[in-house]
Amino acid sequence: MTNRAEMTRRDIMKSGAAAATLTLAPGVTLMAFGGTAEAAGRADAGKRWGLLIDASKCSEDCNDCVTACKVENGWGKDAEHGHISDEQAPEWIRKVTLKDKSTGRTTSAPVMCQHCEEPPCVDVCPTGASMQRVDGIVLVDKHICIGCRYCMMACPYKARSFVHETITDQVEQSPRGKGTVESCNLCAPRIDSGRIPACVEACENAGHSAILFGDLKDPDSPISKALKQYPSVALRDDFELNPGVRYTNL
């Protein structure tokens, strides 16, 4: 179990390493992982993965995206909550219900790592553990995360969690570790094997299809077409981080 988990973890890191060689010129350790045909084939520099969340399709009572993420990535188990406070519990994705202050209209939507093009978490990470793949996915290399939490200080979206206690009974495809930081990785392992993120799939299965996943660089992808057609916003657009996650009908 451990070995297989380790393999999966290494594979994820391999796939991100090519990005690291580009974005972190002095990232010597990271470069050692990159360059294989296998890794290059996984994180595709020709793509930028993103999400378009249609708040009008998101149901306030539905929590399926959060549940699916928990199952896929093995966080938020009851056993964990027994030892830690709510504020210490991991939160890779959360549902928020918003009320427009001027009109009173309420909407609901999920919030996760916004996969910024200019991620502050990557800028501030002292070791380069917080990194961005060539396909735009922002994630943490848990091998070199020292647990300083500076990325959590820098993130404008509260998208990251620190693992406050020993993790047992982990899921194979998403290794986690006490004392390191974690967040939504857009289900990179699923994407690398040609599948869509768990939250997107769950939303479709629930009949809402409020989350559209796709390649922002491909002008013919459904997400690019939708973005071209309808108005959308990025959270805290004023920071000019150009998130890969955008919202419409918020």
Added chain:
Amino acid sequence: MAMEQTIYRELKATPGVWQVAALLLAFLAAAGGAWFYMEHHGHAVTGMNNQIVWGLPHVFAIFLIVAASGALNVASIASVFGEKAYKPMARFSSLLAITLLVGGLAVVVLDLGRADRLIVAMTTYNFTSIFAWNVLLYNGFIVVVAVYLVLQMMRRLDYKWVRLGGLVAFLWRLALTTGTGSIFGWLVARPGYDAAIMAPMFIIMSFSFGLAMFILVLVTLFKLNDRPIGDELLKRLGRLLGVFAAAVVYFAIVFHLSNLYATEHGAYERFILLNGGIYTLLFWGVQIVLGGLIPIALVFLNPSRSSTLLASILVVIGGFAQVYVIVIGGQAFPLEIFPGYEVLEGFHEGVVNPYTPSIWELMLGLGGVALALFAAGLGAKVLRVLPTNLSDANLAAKG
């Protein structure tokens, strides 16, 4: 060149010295135990969480790191600015600067989620991170000040080398504190940080906190060994501390006034200045009044030996409160993720994040202080860094 007659002698191991050493070792043992407990159980046993990610250990660490560069003031004033009365204290000033930094860094490192991966932080650098630069600045500071200390202690060395060493150390400490302030100043996402003034403010904070720590440690060691230290010298150090404390208050005022001018930071200012509960109390009561106005009044209106000592204690307390308000207050104030919206349901959205430090965090932080003081005492015990006589008569005779 009469100053060169100053005699430096190792600290004598009096019963008082042993008692203080034993007390500090007890704090170190407690900190070791606290660290082991936190390491074993994870940060679940601390008051820190995903909202308040940096807690009491970081307050201790940042206070010590800031004070470290300021403890070097006395040496800088002697070597760089040629003030002879400060020269006999320059060696100990350098030593204390190193040990305070080591104490602060120990706390930061032991609070890491993966303290065992320190080697990663030392070997893998992301140069867009001010943290990575700080690793180099902190390690470099220890080397630069150690070399400077050795230069000061070399008997037959041309003094120009000491001046050069002092200058390099002085410039380095300015860079170091700039780096420390920038940890917060460059965090654009949080309204409580995101201010270029953080860097110079941290520099002036270091002048004040560091000098206060230096005065207290120096006087304690002199008392333990019955070495004389003059009233006039202490009054003089007190006046300098008063000037630095006033500068800290000035920078705090400018920081908050500039924030008030920017509408986007108005809510944060209301939080700190008016309705932030513990943070408002710490700001006005401890940082401004107890740690600022009272010590300033003491040293200028009633200059005396005891005024300087009391002012030093108050500056340390006020400084600690100031770092607490910056570090914890800045995180307690909620992030504005959805401007224009009220969050009806979510996860700690738009509400003040609560934080109650645990006993383990306190023990770890105090351990850092104990480490700094123990190492300073040990250094004074084995090295000739403390002069035998700082009485006013002695200084006047040489000056």
